[in-house]
Structure formats: structure tokens, C-alpha cells
Amino acid sequence: MRIVVVGNGMAGSRFVTELTDRTKDFRVTVMGEEAWQPYNRVLLSNVLAGGYGPDQVRLLDPSWYGEHGVQALLGTQVHHIDRETRAVIAASGERVPYDILVLATGSEAVVPPIPGVERAISFRTLDDCQQILARSTGASRAVVVGGGLLGIEAARGLAGRGLPVTLLHLAGHLMERQLDAEAGLVLGETLAALGVEVRTGVNVAEVLDDGVRLADGEFVPGDLAVLACGVRPLTRLAQDAGLEVRRGVVVDDEMRTDDPSIFAIGECAEHAGTVYGLVAPAWEQAEVAATVIAGGKALYRGSRLVTRLKARSVELAAMGETHLTEEHAEVVRFSHRAKGTYRKLVIKEGRLVGAIVLGESDAVGTLTHLFDRGGPLPGDRAGLLFPGLSGAAAADSPVRMPDSAKVCQCNNVTKGQIRACWEAGARDVAGVAAATRATTGCGSCKAAVEGIVGWLCEQEGVSA
Amino acid sequence: MKSHQSTIDVVRTHCPYCALQCGMTVTAGTPVVIEPRTDIPANAGGALCQKGWTSGELLSHPDRLTTPLLYGKPATWDEALDHIASRLAELRREHGPDSVGVFGGGGLTNEKAYTLGKFARVALGTSQIDYNGRFCMSSAAAASIRAFGMDRGMPFPITDLASADVVMLAGANVAETMPPFVRHLPRLIVIDPRRTATAKLAWLHLQPAPGTDLALALGLLHLAIAEGLVDDDYVARRTNGFDAVKTSAAAWWPERVERITGVPVARMRQAAFALAKADRAIILTGRGAEQHAKGTDTVTSFINLALALGLPGREGSGYGCLTGQGNGQGGREHGQKADQLPGYRKIDDPAARAHVAGVWGVDPGTLPGPGRSAYELLAALGTADGPRSLLLFGSNPVVSAPASLAVAERLRSLDFLVVADFVRSETAELADVVLPTTQWAEESGTMTNLEGRVLLRRQAVEPPNGVRSDLFVLAELAARLGDHKFATEPREVFDELRRASAGGSADYSGITYERIADETGVFWPCPSEDHPGTPRPFLDRFAHPDGRARFVAVEHRPPAEEADDDYPVYLTTGRVLAHYQSGAQTRRIAPLVEAAPETFVEIHPALAEHLEISSGDQVRVTSRRGSTETVARVSDTIRPDTVFMPFHWEGANRLTNPALDPTSRMPEFKVCAVRLERVA
Known part of the structure; x- marks a missing residue:
């Protein structure tokens, strides 16, 4: 059986590894638009922030495909799907026949239709990331448009590289889908302390060479403009092929579209009215599709969403x-x-x-x-x-603990036994140890025993 | 060597319990007097825990067996041995050599473990031998062999710990299992789902959900790579395979790991930096990380981290596992394991077979091949193609095996069960024949402790009338079964073991009783009498043919059994300070019973509140494999999604999951799904 996967991002590459883990019986071809080996998009903001090189976000080694008998057509654009003859037609005209087709086309960055927007760089792919980094070295100030998760991570990353950043956000507070107003406010203050100036409730009307113009005419300076205005599922192939598409390609609990030989997973798929934009659901979907295609039973029932900001010195988790x-x-x-x-x-x-x-x-x-x-x-x-x-119950002071309290765990010795031992004449730790074996195990109660003996001696007015 | 109870001989020997093998002196008398030795590094400074201090009490315990029991009735040794030999011969005749199984233990001396393996292969001709160490050390052993080409638990002396800047303990509660070990520890990072006595001593405690240590280690490795903490020069010079591991770790970014493990990213970061920035750092794994259906890979993930940071094979740094049972190290080297011959040789290696057969004076072709692993052996007992009889030495699987109710059922289904022990353990209760054997201070032999240091256990008291050593039992049976001549003197056996191990990975050929006594222990490998022994075997090269350590890419996966609506809580199991293993010994010693009188289940206050359970309530804990009643102990040292039970009493292992690690065949003792109800 021939399996063709369109899309080699987080979902597509995951699907391919999940499938080859389950069975070696299929001929698998994966077609990716980007020339890169599949990489971990989640970590792009870490690349932007520094520390991670492009090879540290790789999901599969180049040799992986050969070792697993998977054909990889990277840098290949798909023109259309021919459902009649069950083949994927590449832009080059090449036909790739399939028995099962998996769409993992992901999504693309939303670019607002405003004048000069071509001067800005979207933050979506590894190429984008490299381009932003190249431009950032000569820049004096950055403007990031969009105060969602990705925009904040980009802003924090650039600020961490020493570039002053203004973060512009249309809604009244940052990450308004995940956060309430107060959390958004506190987050903004945290970012401000890290060199990111946050402006909310502002609408960008135009991108200029040296900054952006807001709808009210205000000029915000910045010779590097980065767009993080959200994403939109890439559904054109499915649409042209006549599959049911709403916001995403509509799938059932097995991740199957209305054509039983075509599946869709990841950010291009719409399950039970939801299009997910995080990696965890995409990987769960990839696992379900791989199990089903390999002949097993699995159902996808939706995912619980946990959003975890990855920005140094900003710890934020939001869920549900x-x-x-x-x-x-x-x-x-x-x-x-x-x-x-x-x-x-x-x-x-x-x-x-x-x-x-x-x-x-x-x-x-x-x-x-x-x-x-x-x-x-x-x-x-x-x-x-x-x-x-x-x-963190405060460590009991040896003086105040009751006689029944165990002081030496290793030899099961209570404060009462130490007291009795003192009453029988022991005046130091060695004496107590000889009589009770306290302190002779792990030794960590030595200070406590010293404390008790010292206190008893003090009580008596005897010098320890 | 021998002493009479009437004379006052202070005999220098070692504790009967854990793998630390604290040095102690035993002075015969009533009562026997135990004092710590100060010349043994493991318990330098004269430390002992309560188990050690009270170990003499079992020597004269009223529960001590002194007469062989034949179907519950006292019998003479000849009656018992003749009966065993004739039954075994009969079974072998009718059903073939594999109809007789042998089960050993990690508490047996090297001499006994070696002889047991030889007895199975030569006298019985059975492949069906394994031992309880499979339940302890097999995952760490498999991972170490895969990475380093050799498994010597801690490949460095215990004294290296104190000179390290930081030690990470993954799944080990040494403050309870081997208290004097704690004295060696510097700044400590502890990974444990419970805030144990050890975790309370830690500078940093990471508290992952049970069964997620592998993800945690991958997250730490990811951070090490991302933060530029990898020792690139070391990786290039001393290892292979890093690229694949690096790629696999890329998918385990810390925020993802946090969601799986519950360990905050900030804590992971702290741990990764502490290990990487230290001049000397050591990572140690224990059963908490190893007793999983993915235990080998979990250990591998910690070894990968250690290798990336350049720790193994550097003086003062490294990776090691914490061996548990008294002779858990030596016991896994000399042939009581299903796939093994003495000297840590593989039984399917023709050269190994030829060498060992030569020492044993048999044709290599007569040696059986690999048999079943411990749980598989126990689960096969009395089944159509499994053994119909079992000889059991130094183990108590009715308490210690996973899914123990089913295991007890298998033992009951046998045609013939022989148990050698010095007390009537729960397993001995099921036996057709019980043989009363000598213990610890009543016999001599060598033990290899957690450092790989071979130590001498010396006889200090006369055994009670009527008991015999395991070596005597094996020699007598071997003679009856086929006129084989097996040595019964420990020193004679050891000299044979030296020859059998020569040239193997665990080479003891240069070690003698005299050297052990003079040098307070000798580290293997020690290939000749003028060889000094090898405290740190990896300083110059690892044991693979190319001298390099191997990174192996591993992936996290969930526990074999996940919590669900029917069994919503995780159970993890472990130890308490006062007891050892199945408790057959320690549950008979009054001060230890006073310290820890009964089994219990530790429950977080939030879970207890939800289940309306209070401390002291009688609680029924149920898994898919069985049910047991115990007492609730409400404590915030456990995670709210997890309960803990000690396994020293019959009960906890009724619940545990026998899902096996594909490589080591280790059962998943450390996590399964249960439900709890208060018993009205």
C-alpha cells in the first residue's frame, strides 16, 4: 500500500515516524514544501532568542528517511490532488500515486492587508526566523505586531539580544484568548522590565521603513518589523479537491476526511468544530491517524489545551x-x-x-x-x-519537640530515649550514640542530638 | 576460621543485608555482639543502621529452621536429599531436563551463586534458572552494558562521592535503604515521586509523576544541549552516536516535559546547570528509575545525560547504579541468570561456553542455552511447557514477585517445590521439602558490594545443630543426581570461580581470600594476582571493542498501565528503613518490628479527603491483579495522584504489574493503577 503525506512539519513528520514504528509494510512518501529537514517549530522562538542553532531544532536526521525506507520529496510544492486516479500532482508535474493520502499542510501566517506590509517579516518558518535574525543585527529597534503567544516570544527573544522592542497588540490585553485582563497586564509589566514596551488596543495601519503608523496617526519607530498576527489553516488543496472544508479540513474521530482514503491532521484539520494551533494536539492526531492507517483502532476525542510561554525570565502557563x-x-x-x-x-x-x-x-x-x-x-x-x-512544615526545634518524636530515623531513637540516656549520665553525642546508637546511621541527626543534649545540660546548669 | 561460641573471637565481617556491605565485627556469645568496623570505606567512621546493629538477633531466633521438613514433617538430611534427588530424576526422565527449574537470589554469596548456576547447567542440565536480582538490577545492567560494554554498578569507589560537587539520585531512597551511604553524599539532587527521607536532605528535589523519569532525563538532556552545556570535546573523543541522541532530544523541550512529568521547567533548568557547572558530578540511578517496563531505556536516558556532560570515565565524576541486595553485584555476574555464565559471560557465546565447560570438565555441547527470565519462569511454573518443579534458594517470591497472587498459584501448581532457607518464609510454607540452611555469620564466602569491590564474609559463630550450607545441599544433590563432585568449602569454590571467570568481563582470577583480607576488598576486573584490581575501569577506555561509550537514542512512553476511571490512582512501591527485601528476616527482629510494625499505604491529604480516608483507617487497595487491605497513612510527602506501599509484607505485590521491559525483562514494580476504598 502506498501512503503519501503532504506536509513535513510537526504533524506530517510525526505521522511518518508513528506509522513506521507500527508497520514496515507500507511504501511511504512524504512531500514537504520547505527544503529543510522537518524541524521543531515550537523551538523557533528559542532560535530567535539565541542558544539554539538550526540543527538543534531538527526533528529527524537526514539519514532517517533512508534507514526507514521512506521517500522524502523536500522542497516540493503540490499543485493538486487527483482523487479520480488517486494521485498527488506536484508543481513540477510529477504524479505521486497514493492509496492513502494524509494532509498535514499546516497553516500560514496571517498578513494584514495594510500598506507597506511587505516591509515586515512574518514569524512562522525557520526561513522567516533566519531572515529576522539577519535583519536584527543591523537594526536599532524592533516593532512586533501581535501580542499573542508567538509575538510575545519573538519580542522577548529580540529584546534578549539587546534590541529595544515595541510590542503592538490590537486587543485590550496580551494573549487575550488565554489570559484575563489582569494577567495580561501583569505579563505586560514583566515584559516591560525585560526591555519590551507593550502597547495594547492599537491598530497598525501602515508599515514604513523606519517604523509603523498606527490608525490614529501615531508613528511608532522601529527599523525591523515582525508580524505575528495569527495563522490560518492551509486548505486550498483540500478545497480544490472538493473535500469538506470549513475553517479547516473537516475530519472525523479517526482523522478521516469525507473521502475515506484521505486523512487530515494538525493545524489544517478541523475536528468537532475546532482547529488546533498547538503541537500537542497535532501529535495526538498524528498518532491516531497512524494507528488507524496501520490497521489498529484509535479515536481522537479532542485535546486539552495548555499554553506555555517559552520566553526567558517569563514563566507563564495558561490552560483551559x-x-x-x-x-x-x-x-x-x-x-x-x-x-x-x-x-x-x-x-x-x-x-x-x-x-x-x-x-x-x-x-x-x-x-x-x-x-x-x-x-x-x-x-x-x-x-x-x-x-x-x-x-514545608517548619523543622521542629529539638527543644520543643515532644518526647515521642523520632530524632534518629536510622536507629529508631526518640527524644525521650535521648533524655533518658542523658538522665543516666550521658553528656555528649558519643555517650548518647553508645547507649542508643542515635547518629550512627546516616548521621544527619547529629545536630539534633547535639541540640537536645546541649539543651538538657543548660537546663541543669551543667556545662556540656 | 571457625570459632566456638564459648571462645571470645572478634571476627571481622560484613552486614548480612544491603549492597553497601558495611563492615562489622561479630563476637560470638549470648547475645552475639555486633560492632561497626572502621576500616571499610562503605561505613567509614563506624556507621551502621538499625538493621545492621540488630542483625545478630536472627542467629538465635526461635523461628530458625533446624530440621529438614518433608511434606511438613521433620526428616533427616539423607531422607530429604534422597527424596529430592529421586523426585527430580523422575521428573527429568519423564519430562526432560527443563522440567526442573532453579530460582536463586541476590543475597547469596558469589560462591553459592556460582555453584547454583553450575548445578543447574551441569547436574540438572536445565536452562530454567534465574534469580530475584532480575527484579532489581537487570535494567541498569542492560543499560550499562549497552553504553559502556560492561556493568559494574558504580564504576568508581564510594569515596568519590564525597569529593563530587553534586550527586543526582534518580529513584533512590538511600536514607532508608542504606543509611550510612548518606554520609558520603555532597550537594544532592533527588528525583523521586515522594518527598522521601532522602529527598528531605536534598538541595533540589524533582518530584515527577511515577513512570516519567525517562521524559525528565530527556528534558534535562535537551536543556544541556540547548544551553551549550555539552562537553563537545569529550563527546568527540570518547563516545559514539551522539547525533541521533541529539536529534531525539530536540523533541523533548522542557515545557513538554513539564506537562508529562509535572516537574517545573525552572527546576529542570536548575538541575541541568548544577550538574553541568560542577567540576565533578555523579549521576546514580536506583530501582525507582529502573523497575519499569521501560527501565533499560530510562537508565539509558540518564547515561546519555551523563555522557553528554562528559562525566563517565573521569576521575571523581560518572554514572553508576545503586545495587540493592547484599550480593546484588556479584550475584549478577556468575551464572545464576538465565542467559549467563560465570565472569559475566553470555551463555550463547561459543567461546564463553567452551571456556566454562573446560573449567567444569564437561562437553560445551551439554550446556543448555538461555532460559526464561525470573517473572517468565515463575509464570510458566506448572504450565504445559513450563517447569514442573522448582528449587528455590535465597528468595521469597510469594512476597516479592509482581502479581504475587498469580505467582503463588503457579508455585502451588508445581509437582514438586523445594525451598532452602533459614526461616519458614511465605514461600517455604508452600514447599514440599524445606531445607534449613546456614546464614551469614555461620559460613564464609565473598560478596561483591555496590562498588564492585569483592569482600570477605567470615564465619563468626557455629551454625545450630541440624542446619547445612547451601553449598552442601548443592553438592549432595549433584552427587546423587549424577555422581558429580561439587566443592563445598567456600574457598575451594572461589578458586574454581576465579578460573571460570578468567578472561570474562567480571574477571576475578587475581582475587584471593588473602588479598581481600589484606586490602579490605579488591575491585574487579582483576585478571592476575599481581594486578592491583580496578577501582575506576573507564578512566582510559570503555569496555566496548573500540574503547568508546555508546549513546543510544531512547523515547519516553507512558506506563504500561495508565490511571483510568476504574483505577484512577497510581501505586508506587518501595522500602522502609527497618526492613529488608521480603522481610523474611527483618520482620522477625523485635526492634525492627517495633520501628515499623505493619504495612501501610501512604496517601496525600487531597486524595484522602476526596476518598474520606483518615490516617489509621483500614483501606482496601485494588488493582487489576488483586486486592489487599492495609492501614492508611496520610502524608503530604506523596503526590496527590499517587499512593505508596512498602513491599516488605505480603500484599503490595498482589497489585503490581508484571509488564516486562523488552530488553532486561524487568517487571514494572514502580507504577500501576489502583483504586482505594475505606473498609467499613
Whole structure:
């Protein structure tokens, strides 16, 4: 059986590895528009920020295809799909026949239709990234248009390279889909401290050589303009082929389109009315499609969304229904703007259905698991926001601990036994150790035993 | 060598329990007096834990077996041995040599482990031999051999730990399992789903969900690569295969790993930097990382991290595993493992077979091939193509095997079960014949501790009347089964072991009892008597033919059994300080029972609140494989999605999952799905 995959990004390359893990019986061809080996788009903002070279975001080694018997047609544009004869026709005219076709065409950056927009660089592909980096070295100030996840990561990355950045955002606050207004505000303040000037509620009307003009006529300077205005699914091939397309290519729970021999996965696919723009759902979909195509059983039931900002010194996780208010849910909130901290829990029927964690916190791991797995929440919600609170019970002072408290775990010795030993004449750790074996195991109770003996001696007015 | 209880001889020997093998002196008398030795690096400074201090109490315990039991009735040794030999011969005649199985243990001395393997292959001709160390060390062993070409648990002396700047412990709770070990530790990073006694001592505690250590290690490697912390020169000079590992790690960016493990990105970053910026750093894995259906790959992921940072084979740095059982190292080297011959040789290697057959004086063609791994062997007992009888030494699988109810059922289904032990363990209860054997201070032999240091255990007291050593049992049976002459004196056996191991990976040929005594232990490999032994075998080259270590790309995958609506909570298992292994010994010692009287289940307050369970409540814990009742202990040291049970009592392993690692055949002891109910 011949499997053809159109698209070699996060979803397409994942599908190919998942499929070859399951079966070697198929002839697999993958067609990618970009000439690059598949790379990890999630990490592009790290490339922009520095540290990661292009080879550090590679998802597959160049030799992988040969080793796994997969034909890779990279730098190949697809012209159309011929469903009659079941073949993909490349722009070059080459016909690639298929028994099963998987569309993983992804999405493209939205470019607003404003004058001069060609002067700006979209932030979407590795090529874009390289271009931004090349331009940034000669630039004196950058303007990033779009205060969503990607725009913020780009702005933070450029600022981290020492370039002053202005971040312009149309909505009233940053990441308005994931964050409430206050979280957006705290995030903006955190970014400001890192060299990113944030302007919200502004509309860019024109891109100039040395800056951008806002709709109200204001000029914002910046000789490097970066666009991060969202993405739109690439569905033209599916549309031209007559497949059902709404925002994305419509698929069922097996990731199959209305043509049973064509699947769609990743950002070009629309499942149950949702088009996902994150990698985790794309990989889950790739796994489902690979399982189904390999002859197994799997169903995709939608994904829980966790958005995790990757920007140095800005810790932000947002998940689920963060916009629900007290009328519809139980909301727990903590805000400390001076420290860049904002934490919010949204709870419904005893389950965590949404959360925002802004500012470094150990809570993020636990909350993500509770959100993903739906585990029961403790009655004390504060403990969820401040995991250290309950855990770090102050170490008992050896003086105040009760006689029944175990001082030496290794030899099961209580404070009472140490006291009895002291009463029988022991006046130092060696004496206590000889009688009780306290301190002779791991040795970490030595200070505690010293403390108790010292305190007992003091009580008696005897010099230790 | 021998001493009478009436004379006062202070005998220098080692603790009967864990792989640290603390040095101690034993003075015969009533009671026997135990004192720590100060000349053994493992417990330098005279440390012992409560298990060690009280170890003498078992020597004169009323539960001690002193008479062979034949179908529950006392019998003479000749009656018992004759009966065993005739039953085994009969089974072999009717059903072939593989109808007899042998199961050993990681607590047996090198001499016993070696003889047990020889007995199976030569006297019984069976391939069906394995041992409980499969449940302990097999994943770490497989990963080390894959990476370094050799498995010597810690390939450096224990004293290197103290001179390191930072030590990372992945899935090890040394503060409870081997307390004196803690004295060697510098700044500590602990990876454990529980805030254990060890985690409380740590500078940094990473608390991943059970079964996600592999993802965590991949995340740490990703960070090391991304942050430019890789030792490129070392990688180029001393390793192969980094490119593929680098590519695979690219898919494990920290935010993704955080979602899987629950470990905050900031903590991962701290850990990666602490390891990379240290002059000397050591990464150690324990059962928490290893006892998984992906244990070999999990260990490999930590080795990959260590290699990327340039640690192994550098003095004062490195990777090691923490061997658990007393002779868990030596026990995995000399042939009681299904696929192995002495000297850490492979049983399917023709050269190895020829060498060992030469030492044994048999035709190599008569040696059987590889047999079943421990769990597979136990699960096959009494089935159509499995063994119909089993000889069991130094193990208690009714308590310690995964899915233990099913294993007990297999043991009951046997035609014939023989157990050699010094107390009537839960498994001995099922036996047709029970043979009362000597223990620890009543016999001599060598033990190879967690450093790969061969130590001498010396006889300090006379065994009670009526008991015999395992070596005696094996020699008597071998003689009855085919006129084989097996040595019974430990030193004689050791000299044979030296010859058998010569030229193997674990080469003991240059080690003698005298040298061990004079040098307070000798590190293998030691190929000749004038060879000093090898404290750090990887300083110049690794044990692969090209001298390089191998990176192996590995991928994370979820536990074999994930939590779901029916079994919504993860169970992880482990140890408590006062008990050892299946508890057959320690559950009989009064001070240890007082310290830890009963089994329990540790539950986070949030989960306890949800289930309306309070500390002290009787709780039923159920998995797909069985159910057990125990006492609730509510504690915030555990994750809310996970409960913990110690495995020293019969019960916890009724629940555990026997899903096996494809390479090491290690069962997934450390994570399975359960539900909990309060018992009215």
C-alpha cells in the first residue's frame, strides 16, 4: 500500500515516524514544501532568542528517511490532488500515486492587508526566523505586531539580544484568548522590565521603513518589523479537491476526511468544530491517524489545551477555561503585581477546568496534571496555589519537640530515649550514640542530638 | 576460621543485608555482639543502621529452621536429599531436563551463586534458572552494558562521592535503604515521586509523576544541549552516536516535559546547570528509575545525560547504579541468570561456553542455552511447557514477585517445590521439602558490594545443630543426581570461580581470600594476582571493542498501565528503613518490628479527603491483579495522584504489574493503577 503525506512539519513528520514504528509494510512518501529537514517549530522562538542553532531544532536526521525506507520529496510544492486516479500532482508535474493520502499542510501566517506590509517579516518558518535574525543585527529597534503567544516570544527573544522592542497588540490585553485582563497586564509589566514596551488596543495601519503608523496617526519607530498576527489553516488543496472544508479540513474521530482514503491532521484539520494551533494536539492526531492507517483502532476525542510561554525570565502557563467568572465557576485568584505574580484557578464541579500561573512557581506542574487528568482537588485551594505552604512544615526545634518524636530515623531513637540516656549520665553525642546508637546511621541527626543534649545540660546548669 | 561460641573471637565481617556491605565485627556469645568496623570505606567512621546493629538477633531466633521438613514433617538430611534427588530424576526422565527449574537470589554469596548456576547447567542440565536480582538490577545492567560494554554498578569507589560537587539520585531512597551511604553524599539532587527521607536532605528535589523519569532525563538532556552545556570535546573523543541522541532530544523541550512529568521547567533548568557547572558530578540511578517496563531505556536516558556532560570515565565524576541486595553485584555476574555464565559471560557465546565447560570438565555441547527470565519462569511454573518443579534458594517470591497472587498459584501448581532457607518464609510454607540452611555469620564466602569491590564474609559463630550450607545441599544433590563432585568449602569454590571467570568481563582470577583480607576488598576486573584490581575501569577506555561509550537514542512512553476511571490512582512501591527485601528476616527482629510494625499505604491529604480516608483507617487497595487491605497513612510527602506501599509484607505485590521491559525483562514494580476504598 502506498501512503503519501503532504506536509513535513510537526504533524506530517510525526505521522511518518508513528506509522513506521507500527508497520514496515507500507511504501511511504512524504512531500514537504520547505527544503529543510522537518524541524521543531515550537523551538523557533528559542532560535530567535539565541542558544539554539538550526540543527538543534531538527526533528529527524537526514539519514532517517533512508534507514526507514521512506521517500522524502523536500522542497516540493503540490499543485493538486487527483482523487479520480488517486494521485498527488506536484508543481513540477510529477504524479505521486497514493492509496492513502494524509494532509498535514499546516497553516500560514496571517498578513494584514495594510500598506507597506511587505516591509515586515512574518514569524512562522525557520526561513522567516533566519531572515529576522539577519535583519536584527543591523537594526536599532524592533516593532512586533501581535501580542499573542508567538509575538510575545519573538519580542522577548529580540529584546534578549539587546534590541529595544515595541510590542503592538490590537486587543485590550496580551494573549487575550488565554489570559484575563489582569494577567495580561501583569505579563505586560514583566515584559516591560525585560526591555519590551507593550502597547495594547492599537491598530497598525501602515508599515514604513523606519517604523509603523498606527490608525490614529501615531508613528511608532522601529527599523525591523515582525508580524505575528495569527495563522490560518492551509486548505486550498483540500478545497480544490472538493473535500469538506470549513475553517479547516473537516475530519472525523479517526482523522478521516469525507473521502475515506484521505486523512487530515494538525493545524489544517478541523475536528468537532475546532482547529488546533498547538503541537500537542497535532501529535495526538498524528498518532491516531497512524494507528488507524496501520490497521489498529484509535479515536481522537479532542485535546486539552495548555499554553506555555517559552520566553526567558517569563514563566507563564495558561490552560483551559480561564475566562469563566464567579457566576459560572469557583474562581481562586492571587495577584502580586510588584513581583510579577498572578495565579488563578477555575474550578467546576470539584475539577480544575482552567488555570493561569504567571511568575515562577512550583504549582505549575501539579496544576497541569490536575487539569490534564481531572484528579480530585483538595478542599484547601490555597495549597494548590502555594505548594510550599503545606509541605514545608517548619523543622521542629529539638527543644520543643515532644518526647515521642523520632530524632534518629536510622536507629529508631526518640527524644525521650535521648533524655533518658542523658538522665543516666550521658553528656555528649558519643555517650548518647553508645547507649542508643542515635547518629550512627546516616548521621544527619547529629545536630539534633547535639541540640537536645546541649539543651538538657543548660537546663541543669551543667556545662556540656 | 571457625570459632566456638564459648571462645571470645572478634571476627571481622560484613552486614548480612544491603549492597553497601558495611563492615562489622561479630563476637560470638549470648547475645552475639555486633560492632561497626572502621576500616571499610562503605561505613567509614563506624556507621551502621538499625538493621545492621540488630542483625545478630536472627542467629538465635526461635523461628530458625533446624530440621529438614518433608511434606511438613521433620526428616533427616539423607531422607530429604534422597527424596529430592529421586523426585527430580523422575521428573527429568519423564519430562526432560527443563522440567526442573532453579530460582536463586541476590543475597547469596558469589560462591553459592556460582555453584547454583553450575548445578543447574551441569547436574540438572536445565536452562530454567534465574534469580530475584532480575527484579532489581537487570535494567541498569542492560543499560550499562549497552553504553559502556560492561556493568559494574558504580564504576568508581564510594569515596568519590564525597569529593563530587553534586550527586543526582534518580529513584533512590538511600536514607532508608542504606543509611550510612548518606554520609558520603555532597550537594544532592533527588528525583523521586515522594518527598522521601532522602529527598528531605536534598538541595533540589524533582518530584515527577511515577513512570516519567525517562521524559525528565530527556528534558534535562535537551536543556544541556540547548544551553551549550555539552562537553563537545569529550563527546568527540570518547563516545559514539551522539547525533541521533541529539536529534531525539530536540523533541523533548522542557515545557513538554513539564506537562508529562509535572516537574517545573525552572527546576529542570536548575538541575541541568548544577550538574553541568560542577567540576565533578555523579549521576546514580536506583530501582525507582529502573523497575519499569521501560527501565533499560530510562537508565539509558540518564547515561546519555551523563555522557553528554562528559562525566563517565573521569576521575571523581560518572554514572553508576545503586545495587540493592547484599550480593546484588556479584550475584549478577556468575551464572545464576538465565542467559549467563560465570565472569559475566553470555551463555550463547561459543567461546564463553567452551571456556566454562573446560573449567567444569564437561562437553560445551551439554550446556543448555538461555532460559526464561525470573517473572517468565515463575509464570510458566506448572504450565504445559513450563517447569514442573522448582528449587528455590535465597528468595521469597510469594512476597516479592509482581502479581504475587498469580505467582503463588503457579508455585502451588508445581509437582514438586523445594525451598532452602533459614526461616519458614511465605514461600517455604508452600514447599514440599524445606531445607534449613546456614546464614551469614555461620559460613564464609565473598560478596561483591555496590562498588564492585569483592569482600570477605567470615564465619563468626557455629551454625545450630541440624542446619547445612547451601553449598552442601548443592553438592549432595549433584552427587546423587549424577555422581558429580561439587566443592563445598567456600574457598575451594572461589578458586574454581576465579578460573571460570578468567578472561570474562567480571574477571576475578587475581582475587584471593588473602588479598581481600589484606586490602579490605579488591575491585574487579582483576585478571592476575599481581594486578592491583580496578577501582575506576573507564578512566582510559570503555569496555566496548573500540574503547568508546555508546549513546543510544531512547523515547519516553507512558506506563504500561495508565490511571483510568476504574483505577484512577497510581501505586508506587518501595522500602522502609527497618526492613529488608521480603522481610523474611527483618520482620522477625523485635526492634525492627517495633520501628515499623505493619504495612501501610501512604496517601496525600487531597486524595484522602476526596476518598474520606483518615490516617489509621483500614483501606482496601485494588488493582487489576488483586486486592489487599492495609492501614492508611496520610502524608503530604506523596503526590496527590499517587499512593505508596512498602513491599516488605505480603500484599503490595498482589497489585503490581508484571509488564516486562523488552530488553532486561524487568517487571514494572514502580507504577500501576489502583483504586482505594475505606473498609467499613
